[in-house]
Amino acid sequence: xxxxxxxxxxxxxLWHSVWILLRMRLLLTWSNFRRAKPYQKIxxxxxxxxxxxxxxxxxxxxxxxxxxxxxxxxTTEIDLTRLFNxxxxxxxxLAFFFNLLTNFGGLLxxxxxxxxxxxxxxAPLPMRAVFLSKLILAIxxxxxxxxLAALPMLFGLGSASTYHPLYYPLVVIVLTFVALGAAGLAxxxxxxxxxxxxxxxxxxxxxxxGAVLSILISQSGNLLGTFDLRxxxxxxxxxxxxxxxxxxxxxxxxxxxxxxxxxxxxxxGAGLTLLTILVxxxxxxxxxxxxxxxxxTGWAGLRTASHKAKTRVKRVSRERIVRRGRPLxxxxxxxxxxxxxxxxxxxxxxLSQLITPLIFGFVLVFSSLRSExxxxxxxxxSIQDLPVYTNIAFTLFVGWMLLxxxxxxxxxxEGKNYWLLNAAPLRPAxxxxxxxxxxxxxxxxxxxxxxxxxxxxxxxxxxxxxxxLLVTGLSFAGLNGxxxxxxxxxxxxxxxxxxxxxxxxxxxxxxxxxxxVYLAIGLALFLGPPVLVELLKTGSLEMGRLIGxxxxxxxxxxxxxxxxLALRQRVAMIGQPKD
Amino acid sequence: xxxxxxxxxxxxxxxxxxxxxxxxxxxxxxxxAGEIFxxxxxxxxxxxxxxxxxxxxxxxxxxTARIAGFDIQSQPLQAKAVCGYVPDEPNLYAKxxxxxxxxxxxDLYQLDPAQVVRRTDELLRLFxxxxxxxxxxxxxxxxxxxxxxxxxxxxxxxxxxxxxxPTVGLDPKSARLIKDILRQIAERGAAIMLSxxxxxxxxxxxxxxxxxxxxxLIAIGTLDELRSHGKGEISLEDIFLELxxxxxxxEISEVLK
Numbered sequence: 001x002x003x004x005x006x007x008x009x010x011x012x013x014l015w016h017s018v019w020i021l022l023r024m025r026l027l028l029t030w031s032n033f034r035r036a037k038p039y040q041k042i043x044x045x046x047x048x049x050x051x052x053x054x055x056x057x058x059x060x061x062x063x064x065x066x067x068x069x070x071x072x073x074x075t076t077e078i079d080l081t082r083l084f085n086x087x088x089x090x091x092x093x094l095a096f097f098f099n100l101l102t103n104f105g106g107l108l109x110x111x112x113x114x115x116x117x118x119x120x121x122x123a124p125l126p127m128r129a130v131f132l133s134k135l136i137l138a139i140x141x142x143x144x145x146x147x148l149a150a151l152p153m154l155f156g157l158g159s160a161s162t163y164h165p166l167y168y169p170l171v172v173i174v175l176t177f178v179a180l181g182a183a184g185l186a187x188x189x190x191x192x193x194x195x196x197x198x199x200x201x202x203x204x205x206x207x208x209x210g211a212v213l214s215i216l217i218s219q220s221g222n223l224l225g226t227f228d229l230r231x232x233x234x235x236x237x238x239x240x241x242x243x244x245x246x247x248x249x250x251x252x253x254x255x256x257x258x259x260x261x262x263x264x265x266x267x268x269g270a271g272l273t274l275l276t277i278l279v280x281x282x283x284x285x286x287x288x289x290x291x292x293x294x295x296x297t298g299w300a301g302l303r304t305a306s307h308k309a310k311t312r313v314k315r316v317s318r319e320r321i322v323r324r325g326r327p328l329x330x331x332x333x334x335x336x337x338x339x340x341x342x343x344x345x346x347x348x349x350x351l352s353q354l355i356t357p358l359i360f361g362f363v364l365v366f367s368s369l370r371s372e373x374x375x376x377x378x379x380x381x382s383i384q385d386l387p388v389y390t391n392i393a394f395t396l397f398v399g400w401m402l403l404x405x406x407x408x409x410x411x412x413x414e415g416k417n418y419w420l421l422n423a424a425p426l427r428p429a430x431x432x433x434x435x436x437x438x439x440x441x442x443x444x445x446x447x448x449x450x451x452x453x454x455x456x457x458x459x460x461x462x463x464x465x466x467x468x469l470l471v472t473g474l475s476f477a478g479l480n481g482x483x484x485x486x487x488x489x490x491x492x493x494x495x496x497x498x499x500x501x502x503x504x505x506x507x508x509x510x511x512x513x514x515x516x517v518y519l520a521i522g523l524a525l526f527l528g529p530p531v532l533v534e535l536l537k538t539g540s541l542e543m544g545r546l547i548g549x550x551x552x553x554x555x556x557x558x559x560x561x562x563x564x565l566a567l568r569q570r571v572a573m574i575g576q577p578k579d
Numbered sequence: 580x581x582x583x584x585x586x587x588x589x590x591x592x593x594x595x596x597x598x599x600x601x602x603x604x605x606x607x608x609x610x611x612a613g614e615i616f617x618x619x620x621x622x623x624x625x626x627x628x629x630x631x632x633x634x635x636x637x638x639x640x641x642x643t644a645r646i647a648g649f650d651i652q653s654q655p656l657q658a659k660a661v662c663g664y665v666p667d668e669p670n671l672y673a674k675x676x677x678x679x680x681x682x683x684x685x686d687l688y689q690l691d692p693a694q695v696v697r698r699t700d701e702l703l704r705l706f707x708x709x710x711x712x713x714x715x716x717x718x719x720x721x722x723x724x725x726x727x728x729x730x731x732x733x734x735x736x737x738x739x740x741x742x743x744x745p746t747v748g749l750d751p752k753s754a755r756l757i758k759d760i761l762r763q764i765a766e767r768g769a770a771i772m773l774s775x776x777x778x779x780x781x782x783x784x785x786x787x788x789x790x791x792x793x794x795x796l797i798a799i800g801t802l803d804e805l806r807s808h809g810k811g812e813i814s815l816e817d818i819f820l821e822l823x824x825x826x827x828x829x830e831i832s833e834v835l836k
Contacts, residue, residue, distance in 0.1 A: 200717070335686030339675065346674040346715075416670035420731070423634050424687035425660040572655070576638055577597060 017129030018136075021120075025137055055152050062156025070160060087157055088171070089255025091150050092178050092276075096251065098146055099139065099182035105206050106138040107183070107190045111295065112199040131187070131291040139183040143176075150175065154258075163262025170261055174254060174276055181280030184287030191294045204348040212355050250279065329433075332426050336434035343413070344438075354442065357401040361450040364394050365457065385534065385541065388464045389527055391454050395472045396519060399447030403439060403476055407483035408511055410435040411574060412491035412501040418575050428571035432484065432564050440480050444473060467545060474552060475522045478559030482518055485563035486511040493575045518559060526552035585612045587739045587770035588633060592642035595628050602628045604794045605642070610770045610787075612738070615761060617785030618774040621823050625794040626774040627667055630743050633772070634664045646739050660688065663732035667743040667774075669724040673717035677708055677727045680716060681734055688735040695734070702730040705760070706753075721748040729757065733764075740764060742773040746780060758784055782815040792823045 033044065069080050111134055120130045151171070158167045193202055257272025329337070344350045414421060421431065448469055455465040490507035502508055526548045533544030588610035595603045603625040610616040620626045631637040633644045635651040635658065644651045649658035671680060678699060685695030703709045706726040716724060725748050732740060740761070746754040761784065765771050775781055781788055782802065789799040798805055798818075805818050 331686045331689050335683055339672065339679075339683050342679070343672060343674050416668075417672050419636055419664075419666055419670065420672075420684070421687070422636050423659060423662070423664045424684070425656040425689075426687055427656065573638070575636075 014126055014129050014132070017125045018133045021125070021129065021133035022136065025133075051148065055148055058149070058152030059156050059159075062153045063159045064156075066157055066160035084157060084161065085259050086252070086255065088154060088258045089249065089252040091154060092174065092254050093249065093251035095146055095150060095175055095178050096182045099142060099179045100186050102142040103139050103183045103186040104190060105203070105210065106142060107135060107187050108194070108199055108203055108206065110134040110138040111187070111190060112194055113203060127295060128288055128291055131295045132288060135183055135187055139179060143179045146179070147175065158262055161262065163259075164264055167258060167262035170273055171258060174258060174273060177277050177280040177284075178251075178254070181283040184284040187287050188290060188294070191291075208348040208351055208355075212359070250276070330430055332424075333430040333434045333437075336421075336431065337437055340413070340434070340438040344442075354402065354446065356405075357398045357446055358450075360401060361394070361398040361446075364397065365450075365454055385464075385530065387458050387460055388468060389531075391451055391458065391460060391468050392471050392527070393523070394454060395447050395451040395468060396475060396523070398450045399443045399472060399476050400479070400515065400519065402446055403443040403479055404483060404512070404515060406439040406442060407435075407480050408487050408503055408508070409491075409501050410439050410484055411487040412493060412495065412503070415493055415495060415501065418493055422575065428568045431571060432488070432568065435484055435487070436480055436560075436564070439484065440476060443476050443480075447472060447476070470549065471526045471552065474549075474556040475519065475526070478522060478556030479515055479518055481560035481563045482514055483511055485567050486514070488564075488567045488570050488574065491574065522552060522556060522559075525555050586610065586645075587612050587647050588616070588741070588772055589645040590629070590633065590642070591645070593629065593632055593639050593644055594641035595625075595632060595637060596640045601794050603632070603791075606791070606796050608789055608796065608799055610739075610772050612768045612770050613765055614770055614786045615765050615784055616770070616772045617781035617788040618772060618791065619776075619778070619781055619788060619819060620774075620791035624791045624823075626791055627743055629791065630664075630741055630772070630774060634662060634741055635659060636664075660735075661737055662739040662741065663735065663737035665725075665729050665732045665740075665742040665745050667747070669721075669728040671716050671724060671728060671731075674715055676713045676715055677703065677719070677723075677730075678712040680727060681731060684731045684734050690735055698734050698736075702733060706730050706756070722750060722753055725749055726753060726757075729760075733760075738769050740769055740771045742771070744775060745773055746775065746777060754780075778815045778819060788815070790819060790822055797822050 033041065036044070066084060070084070072080065111131070114134075121127075154171050154175075155168060157163075158171070253272045254276035257269050257274075257276060260266075260269030261273060262269075411418075451468050451472065452465065454460075455468065460468070486503055486507055490503040490505070492502065492504045495501040503511060529547040529551070530541055530544030533539050533541060586609040588608075590606045590608050593603060593606040594601070606625075606629055608616075618626050618629070628637060632639045633646065633651065635644075635655050638652065646658035647661045649661075651658045672683075675683065681699040681702065682695055685692075685699065690698070700709075703712050706729070708723060708726060708730070711719065711723060716727065719727065725745070729742075729745065732742075742761075745757055745761075749757065758780065761771055761773070765786075773785075785802075787799070787801050788805060790797050790805075798808070800808075802815060805815070
C-alpha cells in the first residue's frame with residue numbers, strides 16, 4: 001500500500017533543478033545522434049568540422065584584413081584606429097539587439113507554446129529553474145550563431161593589434177553576459193506581451209514581421225547601391241559606422257573596457273569591463289527574480305483564459321468563395337479551394353510567403369531601372385525585344401518564388417487534418433485540381449501585377465504585355481503541375497507551423513532543381529524562335545513569337561497535366577506510413 | 580437488439596505490418612445493421628490501426644475491409660459516402676469556425692446546400708455548440724473539438740459509424756449525450772463500431788464486443804458469450820484482464836503494496 005507522505009520531499013535547489021532539465025535535453029540530443037543513420041552521423045560530423053573551419057577561416061581572414069588596414073593607416077591619411085577601437089563596442093551592441101530580437105521569438109515558443117509545460121509545472125521543480133533552463137536552451141542557437149560571426153572578428157582584432165592574452169577570455173565572458181542580459185529582457189517582454197495578446201497570435205505576427213524584416217535586410221545592399229571603398233567615401237563610411245557607437249552608449253564603455261584591457265590600460269579596462277558584467281548580470285538576475293511570479297501567473301492565466309480569447313469569423317466569407325465557382329467546378333473542388341484560401345488568409349505566417357516575392361520583385365525592378373539609367377549597356381547583343389524578354393524573366397522569377405512555396409506545400413498544408421479529406425468520398429482528381437488552382441491563382445495575381453508595373457515603367461506596349469502574360473501564365477501552369485507532383489509524393493504531414501511545412505528529405509532540393517530546369521527549357525522553347533528570327537533576320541518577329549507560343553504551349557500543358565495524371569493513384573498513399 | 584442480417588462492416592483476414600512488426604493479424608469480424616460493436620484492447624493492441632484500415636485511412640497489408648458491401652480499397656468513394664468516422668485525436672482545421680467546418684464537410688460529401696444548412700444548425704444545437712459556431716476551432720476546448728468532430732461525422736447521416744475513443748475528454752453530460760445519440764442511430768438501422776478504454780461504456784452500450792491483444796482478435800461475442808467462455812468471471816473488466824494481462828495486473832498490485 002502506498003502511504004501518503006511516507007517520504008517527505010526536500011525542495012531541490014535552483015541550480016540542481018536547472019542541471020536536471022538541461023541534462024535531459026543533452027541526453028535527448030545524444031540519443032538522437034546515437035540512433036541516427038550512419039550517413040546522418042557522418043553528415044553531422046562533417047557539418048561540425050565545417051563550422052570549425054568557418055570559424056578558423058573567419059579568424060585568419062579578420063586578422064589579415066585588420067593588419068592590412070592598420071598598415072594603410074601608417075601610409076595614408078585614413079585613420080582606421082578609431083574604427084577598430086570602436087569595433088568591440090559595435091559588436092556588443094549588435095549582440096544585445098540581435099539576442100533581444102531573436103530570443104523574443106525563441107522564448108515565446110519555449111516558454112508558452114511548448115507542450116512539456118503541464119509536465120514541468122506538475123513536477124516538484126522551482127518555477128525559476130524551469131524558466132532558466134528554457135531560457136538557456138532557447139538562446140543557445142542564436143547566441144552560437146552570433147559567436148560564430150563575432151568571435152573570429154574580435155579575436156582577429158586582438159591578434160592583429162597584439163592585445164594582452166586576458167582580452168580573449170574577457171571577450172567571451174562579456175559577450176555571454178550581454179547576451180544573457182538581452183535574453184532576460186526579451187523574457188520579461190515576452191511575459192508582458194502574452195498577458196495582453198494570446199501567444200499563438202504573437203507568434204503569427206512575429207513570424208510575418210520576421211520574414212519581411214529578414215528579406216528587407218538581405219536586400220538592403222541592392223537597394224542602397226554598391227559599397228565604394230575609396231577616398232572620402234571610406235572616411236564617410238568610417239564616421240557613419242562610428243556614429244552607431246557613440247561615446248555615451250553603455251556598449252561603447254563595454255567595448256572600450258575590452259580594448260583597454262587588451263592594450264594594457266588596466267585600471268580603466270577593469271573598471272569598464274566589471275561595470276558591464278555587473279549591469280548585464282543585474283539585468284539577468286532581475287529577470288530571474290521576476291520570473292518566479294510573472295511566468296507562473298502568466299502561464300496559469302493562459303490556461304484559464306485560453307478559451308475566452310475567441311476569434312469570431314465573418315459568416316459569409318467561405319460561402320461567397322464557394323458560390324463564385326458554382327457553375328464551373330464540382331462542389332468538393334470548390335469547397336477545398338474556398339477552405340484553402342480562407343486558411344491561407346487567416347494565418348499571418350502564410351502572408352510572408354506572399355510578401356517575399358513582392359519584395360524581391362520591387363528590388364529587381366529598382367535594380368534594373370537603376371542599371372538602365374547608368375551608362376552600362378544591358379547586353380552586347382542587339383535584340384530589339386530585350387525589355388520584353390527581361391520582363392518575362394523577372395516575372396518568372398517573382399512568380400517562381402511564390403509558386404514554389406505554394407505548390408510544394410500544397411498537400412503538406414493539410415497536415416494532421418488530412419484525415420478529414422481522406423475519410424470523405426473525395427475523388428483524387430478533385431483534390432489535385434483544387435490544390436492546382438490554389439497554388440496558381442495567387443501566383444498569377446502577384447506575378448502579373450509585377451509584370452504590369454514593370455511594363456508601365458519600361459513603356460512596354462499592351463500587345464507585348466499580353467505576350468509576357470501569356471508566356472508566364474503558361475509557364476506557371478506547367479511548373480505548378482511538376483511541383484504539385486513533388487508535393488503528392490513527398491509531403492511531410494506532421495508539421496503544423498506553415499513556415500516549417502514542406503517536402504521530406506532531399507525532395508525539397510530536387511524539386512528546386514527540377515523547377516529551374518523546367519523554367520530554362522520552357523524559356524528556350526518560348527523565346528528561342530523569336531530570338532532566332534531577330535538574330536538571323538529571317539521572317540517576322542510575330543511569326544517567331546507564334547511558333548514559340550505553340551511549342552511552349554504543348555510543353556507547358558504536358559508538364560501541367562501529365563505528372564498529376566500519373567500520380568492520381570498516389571493520392572491514396574498520402575500520409576500512409578511505410579509498411 | 581434491433582439487428583438484421585445485413586453486415587455493414589466486414590473485416591476479412593485483415594492485417595497490417597510495419598516492417599517486421601505485426602500491428603494487426605488476420606482480423607475477421609462483421610458488424611450488422613442496428614448493432615453497436617465495441618472494440619477493446621490494451622494500449623498498442625491494434626485498435627486504432629484496425630479502425631483506420633476500415634475507414635480507408637490505412638492500406639491493409641493483407642485481407643479486405645468492406646463498408647456496406649463496398650471494398651474500401653477498390654470502391655473507396657462508395658464506401659466512404661456511407662461511412663462516418665471520428666478519430667481518437669480531433670485534428671481539425673484550427674482556423675475554421677465550427678460552422679465553416681461542417682459546411683466544408685457537407686460539400687465534401689456533396690450534400691444539398693439547404694440540407695447542409697439545416698443539418699449544421701441541428702447538430703450544433705444538439706451538441707450545444709450554437710453559441711460557439713462562429714468561433715475558430717483553435718479556441719475550442721478538447722471536449723468541444725470532440726463534439727464538432729462527431730457532428731461532422733453525423734452530418735451526412737451515415738449508415739456506418741466508426742468511432743475511436745469517442746468519449747475521451749468529454750464531461751459526463753456530453754458523454755451521456757453521445758451514448759444516447761449512438762443508441763438512437765443504431766436503432767434507426769446504422770452499424771456502429773467504437774473502440775474504448777472505458778469498460779463500463781462497452782458493457783452498457785455494446786451489443787457485441789471484440790477484444791484485440793497484440794494485434795490478434797482473442798475474443799468476440801456478446802457479453803454473455805464472453806462470460807460463458809471464461810473461468811467464471813462476471814464483469815467485463817475481469818474478462819478483459821483475464822484475456823489481456825491478468826498476470827501483469829497482479830504484478831502491479833504487488834508493486835503498489
